[in-house]
Amino acid sequence: MTSSVAPRISCNTLYDDGDARPGQDTARIFNIQRYSLNDGGGIRTVVFFKGCPHICPWCANPESMSPRIHTVRREAKCLHCTPCLNDADECPAAAMERIGRQVTLDELLKEVLKDDVFYRASGGGVTLSGGEVLMQAAFATRFLERLQALGIHTAMETAGDAPANTLTTLAGHCNQVLFDLKIMDPQLARTILNINQQRVQENFALLVARGIDVIPRLPLIPGYTLSEENLRRALDFLAPFKLKELHLLPFHQFGEAKYRLLNRDYAMRDVPAPDEQEITPLREMAQAAGYHVVTGG
Structure with a gap:
């Protein structure tokens, strides 16, 4: 975001490292999280892909928004070298940290297969x-094909806002799709999140019609989705599909430190996480509609 940097600039400035584009044979990721229990059944490895077309004010992974690889400076570690090379590989104090990396299909497959024994043991x-x-659907589709050929359970988390063919091709290689429904009002979804809600709902219906195991998830965000009205609209939309499970994802502040690191404003900085009294009526609404409700994913 900043093109030139003085040696003693205040901390947490973002630098871009180039804009080479990933493709069918390479992808751009920013994290691999092992031993996850909240992103599908059993013990899972979650691969976080870089880049997002949406602008959710509550995003807990702001480092994921840009598709570009970039470097941040951790001021607490900085020795204020002169001159500063702004290079994560050369920094003597490890104050410069690269966010995002390019991986090949074989490299990523090798990394996730390190946990294969946990997949098999836990489902x-x-x-x-x-x-x-x-x-990055082209790469992701090839990656899932390789995993399924090895008998590994596959899932993806998505907001579903993409051309139908892109979504259905990728979802066709998933055993499960965790599908986020956010602001249900189409105009507000477009204005606040840059989401085409009509396309999202059409895509959701298409996946269910194709027999894919789809689990709807609804974030509970104060001021945006934490309301009976938004939940009611979601339940009305979901009713014809007769699904059994719904995940409610309460807002949290886990991402706040990342905004400081990236030197970005955080719209939810002073917003408290909802307490049980706020969540309970919404959970009971969903249960009354016949869902097994999982709170927290």
Whole structure:
């Protein structure tokens, strides 16, 4: 975001390291999280893909928004070298940290297969997340094909806002799709999140019609989705599909430190996480509609 940097600039400035684009044979990721229990069944490895077309004010992974690889400076570690090379590989104090990396199909497969024994023992597998994995669908599809050929359970987390063919091709290689429904009002979804809600709902219906195991998830965000009205609209939309499970994802502040690191404003900085009294009526609404409700994913 900043093109030139003085040696003693205040901390947490973002630098871009280039804009080479990933493709069918390479992908851009920013994290691999092992031993996850909240992103599908069993013990899972979650691969976080970089880049997202949406602008959710509550995003807990702001480092995922840009598709580009960038470097941040951790001021607490900085020795204020002169001149500063702004290079994560050369920094003597490890104050410069690169966010994002390019991986090949074979490299990523090798990394996730390190946990294969845990998948087999627990009924787990690999989940693709982001960012928005649909932005790198060509690579992700090939990656899931390889995993399924090895008998590994596959899942993805998505907001579903992409051309139908892109979504259905990728979802066709998933054993499960964790599908986020956010602001249900189409105009507000477009204005606040840059989400095409009509397309999202059409895509959701298409996946269910194709027999894919889809689990709807609804974030509970104060001021945006933490309301009976938004939940009611979600339940009305979901009613014809007769699904059994719904995940409610209460807002948290786990991402706040990342905004400081990236030197970005955080719209939710002073917003407290909802307490049980706020969550309980919404959970009871969903249960009354016949869902097994999982709170927290």
